[in-house]
Amino acid sequence: MKRPWLIGGAAIVVIGLLGMVAFGWRMAIAPIARPAVASFAPAQIARGEVLASAGYCATCHTAKGGAVLAGGYPMKTPFGTIYSTNITPDSETGIGTWSLAAFRRAMHEGVARDGSHLFPAFPYDHFTRLTDGDVADLYAFLMTRPAIKAPPKSNTIPFPLNLRLLQAGWKLLYFKPGRFTPDASKDAAWNRGAYLVEGISHCSACHTPRGALGAENKDKAYAGALVDHWIAPPLTGANPSPVPWGADELVAYLGTGVSRYHGVAAGPMGPVSHGLSKLPPADLKAVAAYLTSLNGAAGKSAAGAPAIGQALATDRSGTGLQYDAAARLYTAACASCHYNSGKEPNPLRPDLALNSAVNMDDPRNLIRVILYGVDAADGIPGVVMPGFARGFSNADVGRIANYVRATRTSRPAWTDLEQKVATIRAEGRGQEQ
Numbered sequence: 001m002k003r004p005w006l007i008g009g010a011a012i013v014v015i016g017l018l019g020m021v022a023f024g025w026r027m028a029i030a031p032i033a034r035p036a037v038a039s040f041a042p043a044q045i046a047r048g049e050v051l052a053s054a055g056y057c058a059t060c061h062t063a064k065g066g067a068v069l070a071g072g073y074p075m076k077t078p079f080g081t082i083y084s085t086n087i088t089p090d091s092e093t094g095i096g097t098w099s100l101a102a103f104r105r106a107m108h109e110g111v112a113r114d115g116s117h118l119f120p121a122f123p124y125d126h127f128t129r130l131t132d133g134d135v136a137d138l139y140a141f142l143m144t145r146p147a148i149k150a151p152p153k154s155n156t157i158p159f160p161l162n163l164r165l166l167q168a169g170w171k172l173l174y175f176k177p178g179r180f181t182p183d184a185s186k187d188a189a190w191n192r193g194a195y196l197v198e199g200i201s202h203c204s205a206c207h208t209p210r211g212a213l214g215a216e217n218k219d220k221a222y223a224g225a226l227v228d229h230w231i232a233p234p235l236t237g238a239n240p241s242p243v244p245w246g247a248d249e250l251v252a253y254l255g256t257g258v259s260r261y262h263g264v265a266a267g268p269m270g271p272v273s274h275g276l277s278k279l280p281p282a283d284l285k286a287v288a289a290y291l292t293s294l295n296g297a298a299g300k301s302a303a304g305a306p307a308i309g310q311a312l313a314t315d316r317s318g319t320g321l322q323y324d325a326a327a328r329l330y331t332a333a334c335a336s337c338h339y340n341s342g343k344e345p346n347p348l349r350p351d352l353a354l355n356s357a358v359n360m361d362d363p364r365n366l367i368r369v370i371l372y373g374v375d376a377a378d379g380i381p382g383v384v385m386p387g388f389a390r391g392f393s394n395a396d397v398g399r400i401a402n403y404v405r406a407t408r409t410s411r412p413a414w415t416d417l418e419q420k421v422a423t424i425r426a427e428g429r430g431q432e433q
């Protein structure tokens with residue numbers, strides 16, 4: 001039987017594929033000999049170091065216990081695990097043979113030196129906003145790091161999603177390349193903040209929910225999202241904190257990892273505040289200027305907010321009925337450290353009434369903190385909150401969470417706590433800690 005239409009169909013498929021190859025095709029950029037360290041000015045390297053810190057390059061490009069920037073850090077996606085690459089200047093396994101033009105194309109377009117498309121687990125959709133000058137500074141910093149031989153690890157993305165050419169389609173749908181364009185109606189600080197937040201520091205990569213194909217949902221910018229088993233709270237007016245996130249508090253939290261009127265930067269936010277701590281004070285203020293335009297707290301000060309007085313009064317009134325099992329648990333496990341008696345919350349003892357983890361609709365972050373604690377490396381330098389995963393059953397952790405919620409907020413009680421604790425316990429601590 002003749003089926004000429006089959007040939008026609010096949011021809012269309014072939015033409016379609018050829019079209020895609022043509023569309024997705026990128027030239028390789030010729031390899032170079034590794035540039036000499038002395039060819040970069042020390043001031044440029046220093047600027048690149050600050051940018052690399054504010055872009056958390058080392059957080060994603062360093063495997064646990066591995067050499068800094070040598071790659072191999074696993075990023076779990078719904079489609080499989082993608083490993084970061086070696087971005088030290090090793091000529092065989094790193095980016096030692098990459099010219100500035102090749103590096104710039106990777107940062108601005110998500111294309112590797114050999115012409116293959118990179119996965120958006122690498123936040124090039126934000127780095128595309130960077131000026132050529134900033135990209136050159138980053139290049140100077142990376143090219144002057146020690147070259148480490150570390151071959152890439154194989155991703156576990158299944159066929160056909162592992163075809164890098166398909167990323168061209170993803171880019172067509174979701175990627176808007178282009179440098180940051182200042183908003184002339186806003187002042188210089190706001191524009192500087194927007195440049196940092198949207199570009200190098202890619203805050204929305206965690207704080208904006210993503211759609212089915214992993215792209216940020218721009219209609220819900222900064223509305224809060226689940227990331228690595230944590231909730232990155234909304235940075236909009238929907239933020240649940242009882243005290244406004246005004247500029248001073250943002251500068252303190254982002255630059256030092258703690259705000260006395262809110263809490264600490266734990267989980268995936270820990271490395272973010274470490275990274276931002278290298279920014280000069282004027283840049284942190286600029287970031288805060290931009291953020292307070294998103295959350296409506298511009299010009300608002302946390303100090304003196306009524307919620308603070310209320311929180312301290314609750315602490316002073318004690319834990320209530322000691323024959324209540326939940327109150328007893330709380331007193332034994334938490335009260336000794338989270339009790340504030342002065343006129344102001346002690347920044348070394350986060351006040352639970354003021355903490356977003358206690359005020360959110362979802363108890364996830366609070367349960368994580370109770371189970372796994374907060375490392376010395378995160379939040380307040382040198383201070384540790386112990387984890388209670390071993391000491392308490394799921395039911396007990398649930399009771400404590402419920403008790404804190406009921407006594408510290410007037411928000412609706414959480415439901416199914418024991419089940420939620422079981423789920424979060426099964427997830428484990430996570431690689432980020």
Ligand code: HEC
Nearest residue numbers: 052055056057060083084085087106112118119121122123
């Ligand atoms: C959120 C995690 C993350 C952050 C932050 C990050 N990267 Fe990456 N990067 C990746 C991943 C994952 C890849 C590999 C992507 C792939 O295989 O398609 C990658 C790839 C790259 C590549 C391509 C290298 C190659 O061999 O193909 C360069 C260059 C790069 N990153 C530079 C940087 C720089 C510079 C920074 C900091 C400004 C940075 N990255 C921050 C995750 C990250």
Ligand code: HEC
Nearest residue numbers: 201203206230231232233241264265266268269272356365
């Ligand atoms: C890698 C993911 C990630 C990135 C990138 C990130 N955040 Fe976060 N952020 C989180 C998580 C998770 C939390 C919750 C931390 C906690 O509960 O201790 C958080 C908490 C916060 C909070 C505290 C909110 C509250 O109500 O308690 C602020 C403010 C914040 N982030 C701002 C930023 C800014 C500004 C940037 C960019 C400069 C940024 N974040 C980048 C994940 C991230």
Ligand code: HEC
Nearest residue numbers: 263264266333334337350357374375378379380383384385
């Ligand atoms: C040994 C003292 C200690 C005990 C006991 C303790 N905490 Fe903490 N807690 C801390 C410290 C210190 C921090 C700040 C951690 C940091 O910066 O490293 C903290 C942080 C927190 C945070 C803020 C997390 C954030 O992301 O902002 C919450 C919520 C919390 N603790 C709840 C509890 C609960 C509930 C209990 C009882 C089950 C408890 N803590 C027991 C010392 C303690």
